[in-house]
Amino acid sequence: MGGCEHHSPIGAAIGDCKLQNEKPKWVVRRADFDRLFPVLTNRGYEIIGPTIRESAIVYDKLSSVSQLPAGWSDEQEAGTYQLRRRGDQALFGYAVGPQSWKKLLHPPVLRLWSANRSQQGFHAETEEEPSPRFAFVGVRACELRAMGIQDRVFQQGAHTDKTYRARRSQAFIIAVNCGQAGGSCFCVSMNAGPKADSGFDLALTEILEGGRHDFVVEIGSELGAEVLRQLPCREATGEDIARADRIMAETSQSMGREMDTRGIKELFYNSLEHPRWDEVASRCLTCANCTMVCPTCFCTTVEDSTDLSGDHAQRWRKWDSCFTMDFSYIHGGSVRATARSRYRQWMTHKLATWIDQFGTSGCVGCGRCITWCPVGIDITEEVRAIRVGKTEGAN
Ligand code: SF4
Ligand code: SF4
Numbered sequence: 001m002g003g004c005e006h007h008s009p010i011g012a013a014i015g016d017c018k019l020q021n022e023k024p025k026w027v028v029r030r031a032d033f034d035r036l037f038p039v040l041t042n043r044g045y046e047i048i049g050p051t052i053r054e055s056a057i058v059y060d061k062l063s064s065v066s067q068l069p070a071g072w073s074d075e076q077e078a079g080t081y082q083l084r085r086r087g088d089q090a091l092f093g094y095a096v097g098p099q100s101w102k103k104l105l106h107p108p109v110l111r112l113w114s115a116n117r118s119q120q121g122f123h124a125e126t127e128e129e130p131s132p133r134f135a136f137v138g139v140r141a142c143e144l145r146a147m148g149i150q151d152r153v154f155q156q157g158a159h160t161d162k163t164y165r166a167r168r169s170q171a172f173i174i175a176v177n178c179g180q181a182g183g184s185c186f187c188v189s190m191n192a193g194p195k196a197d198s199g200f201d202l203a204l205t206e207i208l209e210g211g212r213h214d215f216v217v218e219i220g221s222e223l224g225a226e227v228l229r230q231l232p233c234r235e236a237t238g239e240d241i242a243r244a245d246r247i248m249a250e251t252s253q254s255m256g257r258e259m260d261t262r263g264i265k266e267l268f269y270n271s272l273e274h275p276r277w278d279e280v281a282s283r284c285l286t287c288a289n290c291t292m293v294c295p296t297c298f299c300t301t302v303e304d305s306t307d308l309s310g311d312h313a314q315r316w317r318k319w320d321s322c323f324t325m326d327f328s329y330i331h332g333g334s335v336r337a338t339a340r341s342r343y344r345q346w347m348t349h350k351l352a353t354w355i356d357q358f359g360t361s362g363c364v365g366c367g368r369c370i371t372w373c374p375v376g377i378d379i380t381e382e383v384r385a386i387r388v389g390k391t392e393g394a395n
Contacts, residue, residue: 023218025236025244028204030213032232033091034065036137036174039230045135045172048104050097055083057097059104062137069094076183076256076367079376088208092138095182096366100295101136101143105167106150110317112302117311131166139175139200141193142185142364146295148199152358153298172223175200179247183256184367186380190261192364194251202228205244216244257367259380260387261351264361267387268352272344276385281340283375288321290369290377291346296362299327322346347382 028036040047041063049062052069062068074094075082086093115124139147147168154164175196178185187193196203201224205216216236219225236244291297301320306313320327323342328335336342354362363379370378 025241026217026219026228026233027236027240028215028217028228028231028233030089030091030215033215035231036227037063037065039227040135040172043135043172043227044133046132047135047137048101049137050092050094052083056081057083057094058099059097059101059136059138065091068092068138073180074182076185076371077376078184078370078378078381079373081371089213090179090206090208092176092204092206093179095178095180095185096140096143096368098293098368098372100146100293100366100368101139102146102150102295102298104132104134104136105147105164105171106154106161106298106319107163108319110163112315112317114312114314131163131170133170133172134167135172135174137174139173139196140178140366141175141196142187142190142366143295144173144175144196144199145187145190145192145364146366149296149358149360149362149364150298152360172227173200173202173220175203175220177203177205177244177248178251179206181251181254181256182367182371184370184378185255185365186257186259186367187365188252188255189257189259189380190361190363190365195248200224205247207240207243207247209243214240216240257370257378257380259363259365259383261361264383265352265355267383268348271386272348274386276382277340277344279385280343280377280382281338283377284339284343285375286323286325286339286342287374288323289372289374290379291321291323292319293368293372295366295368296350296364297321301327322349347379350379351383 037047047062048059050057050069051060051062051067052072053060057069057072057074068091070091071086071089072083072094073086074097075084076095081098111127113124113126115122150164151168154161155168177196178194181194198220200220203218203220207214207216217228217233219228291299299320299322300317303316303318304313305316322328322345325334325337336345350362354360
């Protein structure tokens, strides 16, 4: 079979949906899914997707569907993460791993410029390498929301980040609606999942039942329609769509955690002296893991280096964190010298001041900061504790 059996309807679907407000969906069989990768590669994309490295599911460069974590899932709780075998061959049967797509759009380490001294003097060169064209395979709804949040930070403010903008604008995004929630997930509380509702080129719902293994596919862009046209597919029936909807409903009902976000901005603005900050500081190691794994945290520092001759210099940008002592260092000392003040800064920014700064919460409920905190500090539990404290009249 060549391209999609319903070649014309896919083309028409995008125009129709604007009028009908209901998009037709399509079904790609697992047996035909392998064709997706050559289609993307032939279009010049570098494919990035989930794969297993060092006992975790991470995002890395892929050349074949066989590198996806087929038959694997993850068990997550506060401070713990473990892979386990599934009873089927689901390609996307896990929640989210330690890495987010942030590492590709907002690189952890980036050389900003280098300078060399010659007899004519110093000559500085900025980094002008062509930007990679990524195809992201397996982006979860919470991660799409996180990208939208970082868009505001890097593209929609007074200053744009050209590295982020170039990578983001070219990225082809294949979302995957979550077929199961992780133990640390609370995207429903943050209104960020488990179903991807926008921001993708294609969105998949993986269906495994009764020997069937298919993907229900939703088109999110003209480019997505073009790619789908190159795959064997059929139009989804009402039963296919109902099954996909049931999966979403079941996932929504099985969130590992929840967070009460009512009045959360005011709650945190009124809790700056809450005794819970001392309690959490007694456990927090200020290791910065929570900020490194968070898909929305964006802080960086800048470091200059020179060689011993003094003829070559470079300026690097690196991820930093509000949990490091140096991050708030100004002459004379660090503004936030204690674990109490640093944890309070992080959480108050995430859940309160971010709203005033960028118009959204800084948290999408992915649960990574809970899973990857070495001492199991749980942001949902901390919100609960602060809320209860307020109810009991604590200041
Ligand atoms: S909350 Fe956990 S992950 Fe974050 S800095 Fe403290 S110990 Fe590290
Ligand atoms: S604060 Fe935690 S749960 Fe929220 S987006 Fe960041 S890592 Fe995910």
